[in-house]
Amino acid sequence: GENVEQHPSTLSVQEGDSAVIKCTYSDSASNYFPWYKQELGKGPQLIIDIRSNVGEKKDQRIAVTLNKTAKHFSLHITETQPEDSAVYFCAAAKPTSGTYKYIFGTGTRLKVLA
C-alpha cells in the first residue's frame, strides 16, 4: 500500500552541526511534500514544503531536496540551535478523487545538544 518511510526515528546533534532527515515515498503520483515541526504540546507547524516541479528549496537554515526518480526527499537543517529540538514529520500528497491524499511519515525526534 501507499506509505512514507522516515529515517531516522531519533537524531541527536551538537549545537551548530547539521541535521538531515530522509523520507521515501511509494506512490509516484505524489506531487506535494510538506515538512512539519511539532513541539511538545503543540500541533504540527509547517516549516517548508516542495512541489514535484522543483528539486530543491531553501529558507534560511532549512532546505528540502527532492529526487523524484528515487522517490525520496530530505530535510536539511544547518547551524542547529537548541530551539530546533522537536519532532519532525514529512508527508507526501497526491491528487485523488477531487482532493489530495496525505500520507505522513512516522516522525523524527531531533535533539540539539548545547
Added chain:
Amino acid sequence: EAQVTQNPRYLITVTGKKLTVTCSQNMNHEYMSWYRQDPGLGLRQIYYSMNVEVTDKGDVPEGYKVSRKEKRNFPLILESPSPNQTSLYFCASSWDRNQPQHFGDGTRLSIL
C-alpha cells in the same frame, strides 16, 4: 492572530458516552480535516471537508462523524466511543486541498 482552535484539549471519558470535539478556524479556509496521531503510526486522516456541507471519509473514518454547517467550524463526533479511539486528535485547515495546512494544538482523548 490566525489560528485553529480545538476544544477540549484533554478529555477522559467512558466507553459509549457520546462526545464532540470542536474545531474552529479564523482564516476563512475552505479545506478542513481531522487527523489522529498514534505512536509509531504518524498522522492518519479521519475525515475532511472541502467546503460547507461537503465532507468525505479519510483513511480511518470508522466510529467518527463530522459536520460542516459553517465555514469556520468542523466538529468531530464520537457517537459511541471505544477504547481504541484513545488518541491525540488534530484539526487542520488550509485555503485549498493542496495548500499548506494549519494545525490546532491537539485534543488528547482517553476512552476508558
